[in-house]
Amino acid sequence: MLGKFIAGKFLQYLIVIFLMLTLNFLLPRLMPGNPLVFLAGEDVGFMSSAEKEAILDKYGLNDSIIEQYGAYIKDIFTGDFGYSYQQKRPISELLMERLPWTMLLTGLGLVLSTIIGVMFGAISAWRRGTKTDANLLTVFMFLSAMPSFWVGMILVSIFSAQLGWLPVFGAESAWSNYSGIDRIIDIGKHLILPLATLILISVTSTFMIMRYSMLNVLGEDYIMMAKAKGVKEKVIKYKHAMRNALLPVATVFMLSLGFTLGGATVIETVFAYPGVGRLMFESVLSRDYPLIQATFLIITFSVVIANFLADLIYPLLDPKVGSRNG
Amino acid sequence: MGNQKWKKYWQVLTSNNIGLFGLILLMIFLLIAILAPFLAPFDPTDRVGAPFTKPNSQFLLGTNDVGQDILSELLYGTRISLLIGVIAAFISILLGCLVGIVSGYYGGKVDALLMRLVDLVLVIPFLPLMILLAAFIGPSFWNIVLVISLISWASPARVIRSQVLTLKTKGYVEAAKSIGTNISVVLSRHILPGVIPIALSQFVLAASHSILIEASLSFLGLGDPFTKSWGTILYYAQARGAFLTDAWIWWVLPPGLLITTLVIGFAFTGYSLEEILNPRLRKER
Numbered sequence: 001m002l003g004k005f006i007a008g009k010f011l012q013y014l015i016v017i018f019l020m021l022t023l024n025f026l027l028p029r030l031m032p033g034n035p036l037v038f039l040a041g042e043d044v045g046f047m048s049s050a051e052k053e054a055i056l057d058k059y060g061l062n063d064s065i066i067e068q069y070g071a072y073i074k075d076i077f078t079g080d081f082g083y084s085y086q087q088k089r090p091i092s093e094l095l096m097e098r099l100p101w102t103m104l105l106t107g108l109g110l111v112l113s114t115i116i117g118v119m120f121g122a123i124s125a126w127r128r129g130t131k132t133d134a135n136l137l138t139v140f141m142f143l144s145a146m147p148s149f150w151v152g153m154i155l156v157s158i159f160s161a162q163l164g165w166l167p168v169f170g171a172e173s174a175w176s177n178y179s180g181i182d183r184i185i186d187i188g189k190h191l192i193l194p195l196a197t198l199i200l201i202s203v204t205s206t207f208m209i210m211r212y213s214m215l216n217v218l219g220e221d222y223i224m225m226a227k228a229k230g231v232k233e234k235v236i237k238y239k240h241a242m243r244n245a246l247l248p249v250a251t252v253f254m255l256s257l258g259f260t261l262g263g264a265t266v267i268e269t270v271f272a273y274p275g276v277g278r279l280m281f282e283s284v285l286s287r288d289y290p291l292i293q294a295t296f297l298i299i300t301f302s303v304v305i306a307n308f309l310a311d312l313i314y315p316l317l318d319p320k321v322g323s324r325n326g
Numbered sequence: 327m328g329n330q331k332w333k334k335y336w337q338v339l340t341s342n343n344i345g346l347f348g349l350i351l352l353m354i355f356l357l358i359a360i361l362a363p364f365l366a367p368f369d370p371t372d373r374v375g376a377p378f379t380k381p382n383s384q385f386l387l388g389t390n391d392v393g394q395d396i397l398s399e400l401l402y403g404t405r406i407s408l409l410i411g412v413i414a415a416f417i418s419i420l421l422g423c424l425v426g427i428v429s430g431y432y433g434g435k436v437d438a439l440l441m442r443l444v445d446l447v448l449v450i451p452f453l454p455l456m457i458l459l460a461a462f463i464g465p466s467f468w469n470i471v472l473v474i475s476l477i478s479w480a481s482p483a484r485v486i487r488s489q490v491l492t493l494k495t496k497g498y499v500e501a502a503k504s505i506g507t508n509i510s511v512v513l514s515r516h517i518l519p520g521v522i523p524i525a526l527s528q529f530v531l532a533a534s535h536s537i538l539i540e541a542s543l544s545f546l547g548l549g550d551p552f553t554k555s556w557g558t559i560l561y562y563a564q565a566r567g568a569f570l571t572d573a574w575i576w577w578v579l580p581p582g583l584l585i586t587t588l589v590i591g592f593a594f595t596g597y598s599l600e601e602i603l604n605p606r607l608r609k610e611r
Contacts, residue, residue, distance in 0.1 A: 012442065016449050027462050038462070145534070145589035147541045150560060150582030157574035168570065262453030266542050270564065280454065281546055284461050296458040303451045 009311045013304045020300050024293045025072050029065070038289040055085075081294040086286055091294045094279060099298070102275030105191065106257070106264050109198035113260075114253050117203045121210025121249075122242050128215060136207075144204035148263050152197040152270035159193060166193055169272035194271045201267075202260050209252050214245040251314060257306040261299050345602075348594025355588050359404045366398035370554065380576075387576040390559075391566045399559055400580055406555035407588065410471055411537035417475035418536075419529045422482030423521060429483070430490025431517065441487070447480040453542060460548040467550045470543060474536050482528040486521055493520045527599035534592035541585050556581040 028038030047055075063071075075082070081091035124136045160168040167173065172187050217223065218241055226236050265277030272278065276295050283291035358365065367386075368374045372394065379389040387396040429440040459473045493499060499516045543549060544557025545564070559581045563569060568577040 012445060013449065016446050019446065020450065020455075024458075027458070031462055141593060142586065142590065145538075145593060146586045147538055147545070147557070147560075147582060149542065149545045149564075150578070150585065153560070153564065153569040153574070153578050154582065157569045157578060161570045161574070262451050265453060265457065266545065269546060280457060284457060285547060287461070289461070292458055292461050296454050299451050299454045304449060307449055 006311060009308060013308050016304055017301070020297065021073060021076060022069075024297060025069055027293070028289060029068075076297070081297070082290045084283075084288055084291045086288045087291070091291055094291070095276065095294060095298050098274055098276045098279045101273060102261070102264060102268070102277060105194055105198065105268070105273065105275060106260050108191070109195055109202065109264070110253065110257065110260050112195070113199040113203040114206050114249065116199065117206025118210045118242075118246065118249055120203075121207045122214050122237070122245070124207070124211045125214030125218060125245075126237060126241075128218075137211075140204045140207045143200055146201065148197060148201040149266045149270045151200055152194065152267050155193050155197055156270070166190075170274065190271075190273075194267050194273050197267050197270070198260065198263060201263055202256060205256055206249060206252060210245060210249050213248045214241060217241050217245045220244075251310055253310075257303055261303060265299075344594045345598030348591050348596075348598065351587060351591030352595060355404055355408060355591065358401060359408050362401045362405055366395075366401040368395040368398045370394055370398040370402045380572075387580060388573065390562060390577065396559070396577060396580070399554055400556065400584060403554055403556045403559060403581070404584070404588075406467075406550075406553045407537055407540060407557070407585065410467065410474070410540045410555065411533045411588075411592070414471045414474035414478070414536040414540070415529050415533035417471065418478040418532055419482055419525055421475065421479035422528065423486055423525050425479065425483040426486025427490050427513065427517065427521065430487040431494065431513065437487075441484075444480045444483055447477070450477070452477045453539070456539065456543060457546060457548065460543055465548050465550055467553055470540060470548070470550065473543075474539050478532055478535060478539075482525070482532060485528055486524060489521055489524045490517060493517055496520075523599075523603050527596050527603055530592050530596035530599060534589045534596065537585065537589055537592070556585050 031038060079092055081095065083089075084091050084094060087094060120136055120140070124133045127133045156168060159166050167190050170190055172178070172183065172190055178186050223236060223240055226240055231240075261277070264275065265280055267273070268275045268277035269281040276298060280292060280295035280299075282288075283295060367384075373392055374395050375385055375389040377389060377391050379385055381388045385395050385397070387400070390396055390399070425440055425444070429437045456473050456477060459476075460469065463469050463473070493516070496516075499512065502512050502516055540549070540555060541557035541560070544555050545561050547561055547565075549555055549558045549561065551558075560578065563573075563577045563581075568574060
């Protein structure tokens with residue numbers, strides 16, 4: 001039962017990956033215009049015909065479309081994302097350089113926004129119908145209505161430009177040669193504003209789900225029973241209600257990774273934070289098409305992997321699903 | 327659905343503070359969009375002052391990097407942001423309705439296939455995909471609309487499908503089917519009227535999402551360069567470093583506040599519509 005469920009999910013994600021790979025393969029070849037521009041960037045105009053021929057040959061553009069597709073898939077799965085003709089570097093190298101920063105930002109952002117969302121969601125549900133509940137709901141609704149990049153810009157304006165408390169952009173100070181603890185502090189200072197922005201824009205979904213799930217749990221018989229037995233409010237709140245309400249949050253935690261990574265694309269752009277998202281923006285600005293595609297693929301891969309992990313972990317968390325397996 | 331029922335919805339909607347607030351906001355923005363030429367002191371594309379002018383009696387919100395009046399840009403920008411949001415939401419709900427109704431009504435293999443497709447689409451990180459598509463097909467008003475609606479139909483499709491599933495088991499639908507009523511009649515007479523209210527609330531929520539997505543795309547420089555939306559204005563403010571100077575108060579703050587307010591307007595209207603249409607939710611609040 002469980003094995004079949006996981007195999008089905010695996011197949012589904014495999015299809016997503018292949019669809020996205022195929023889309024990536026077809027885009028430069030089907031769009032009107034010179035496919036060379038899409039494969040090598042707009043510098044193509046300055047290339048000699050020998051260079052062009054070399055690129056045509058590298059991408060096998062003279063071969064049949066099926067052969068091209070086979071070669072493309074093989075390249076991706078061997079970690080060869082192609083070459084950025086504008087940055088004059090292999091794309092996989094660029095990605096590896098940027099990936100750790102994005103993981104730092106989104107990883108911390110996801111954990112912190114989940115903790116904050118869970119806390120406020122629980123408070124809101126516990127005080128359902130009171131002023132606190134209404135106020136919290138309003139605040140979180142407003143947060144989710146704000147454009148992420150704008151939140152970032154405002155934070156930079158206030159805390160960096162006006163007050164001068166925090167650095168304006170980047171992940172660490174350039175040419176500072178900090179090492180050890182100083183470097184960590186420097187990185188931390190650079191991280192505060194992008195992280196705050198990411199938390200502010202992604203916290204609402206956790207809040208809403210926690211509130212909803214907690215409301216459901218609070219309506220259950222065993223809570224009434226505990227109350228009737230005279231169990232202390234704190235114990236009911238933390239031991240009985242919150243624990244059980246956390247389950248749906250756990251799934252959303254993984255699933256919101258896609259949203260968080262997408263949000264990070266825009267936020268990294270505002271703060272010139274050297275992650276994959278910023279790389280995507282830079283490649284859009286310079287119309288470096290192979291790089292746009294590679295950044296998109298790497299983000300898609302991460303999201304798909306996270307989704308699959310969530311599916312694997314879920315049965316461990318939910319006793320109902322787990323017991324079905326025996 | 328009779329006139330009576332709509333009247334009742336309207337009454338519940340307007341008696342609900344949140345819904346009323348949302349509706350009023352939407353009306354105000356609609357008025358601004360329509361009356362932009364009369365409200366705006368200048369043509370937003372004209373260079374009417376010195377670049378980077380601070381706010382004064384002539385330019386209430388100053389001028390941008392090429393000397394265009396920011397207030398006029400904002401007023402005209404309402405049209406673009408509102409239009410893209412509404413059109414993209416409309417197309418995605420239309421697609422969602424189509425998929426949802428076909429899936430829910432026919433069931434079986436068609437349903438399984440379509441729902442797998444919905445699952446697939448929901449996994450894809452939508453903003454990066456939109457960036458990819460927008461970069462390839464180029465920035466223009468209709469391309470942005472197309473890109474947003476192509477990605478956002480999936481979750482409304484699911485909601486509408488479950489509504490159709492509920493409707494299908496209703497006595498009058500089964501009765502109609504059993505006496506051999508034509509499918510198109512069953513759909514248009516019995517299914518569609520039950521779907522439209524849900525589709526409406528989904529539409530309003532989709533519009534609020536579309537406006538945010540459009541803003542993000544425009545901010546990344548993928549907006550239509552000839553029609554400036556609020557997101558495009560922020561793109562230029564970012565590119566010219568306005569947020570690092572005092573100009574943030576009149577160049578960065580206002581467009582974002584407008585986006586937030588418009589999204590809130592749609593979201594509040596949408597949530598209270600949902601509350602009206604879903605009695606279960608009404609009890610829980």
